[in-house]
Amino acid sequence: MTGVDKSPELIELARRDLPGTDLRVQDATDLHLEEQYDAVLSTFDSLNHILNLDDLRKVFLGVHAILKPGGLFLFDMNLEEAYSTDQQQWTVDITDRWVGLVRGIFNRASKTARTELIWFVRTLQGDLWQRHHSVVEQQCYPQSQILLTLAETGFQQIEAMPSRSAGVNSDLGFGRVFFSAASSLQE
Numbered sequence: 001m002t003g004v005d006k007s008p009e010l011i012e013l014a015r016r017d018l019p020g021t022d023l024r025v026q027d028a029t030d031l032h033l034e035e036q037y038d039a040v041l042s043t044f045d046s047l048n049h050i051l052n053l054d055d056l057r058k059v060f061l062g063v064h065a066i067l068k069p070g071g072l073f074l075f076d077m078n079l080e081e082a083y084s085t086d087q088q089q090w091t092v093d094i095t096d097r098w099v100g101l102v103r104g105i106f107n108r109a110s111k112t113a114r115t116e117l118i119w120f121v122r123t124l125q126g127d128l129w130q131r132h133h134s135v136v137e138q139q140c141y142p143q144s145q146i147l148l149t150l151a152e153t154g155f156q157q158i159e160a161m162p163s164r165s166a167g168v169n170s171d172l173g174f175g176r177v178f179f180s181a182a183s184s185l186q187e
Helices: 006-018 053-066 143-154
Strands: 002-005 024-027 035-041 067-078 090-093 096-106 112-122 129-139 156-162 178-181
Touching: 002 090, 006 024, 006 067, 006 090, 035 096, 053 067, 053 178
Parallel strands: 002 024, 035 067
Antiparallel strands: 067 178, 090 096, 096 112, 112 129, 156 178
């Protein structure tokens, strides 16, 4: 098993939890792996973080190139429905050790989403809090564009399954679609 992420910090955290696993710092738009794989899995709408169609196409081409003939590519993406809920108000989550705030903004014209996160973590001294801040950007692609781009990059047996059909019924699945595609049987 091989895992990739472009964040060195996230790869380092993963190495602590998954010793002995082949984890690499790489951008999904420019995959360089020596082996070919039976399957590639991308979860939790990671590909929505690819912010333009040309880069999404590069991801699909790279995945196709590292799959064995007939190998499977499985991933999920949020469609516009997922961004349609009113998340512009701050949502707050409080525990004894941390406080988290999150809000999302969706621009219907550009089909882009921004999720702002602010969280405070209690320090070891217990009377101080360390503040963290992050903004996460996503691009919303129409399902038809995802399917077309998969076909254009050489995938076959392409299927899309709404989250409810995949058994994900909670808020986690709202507006999420699961995709499967197979690489060509011949190289």
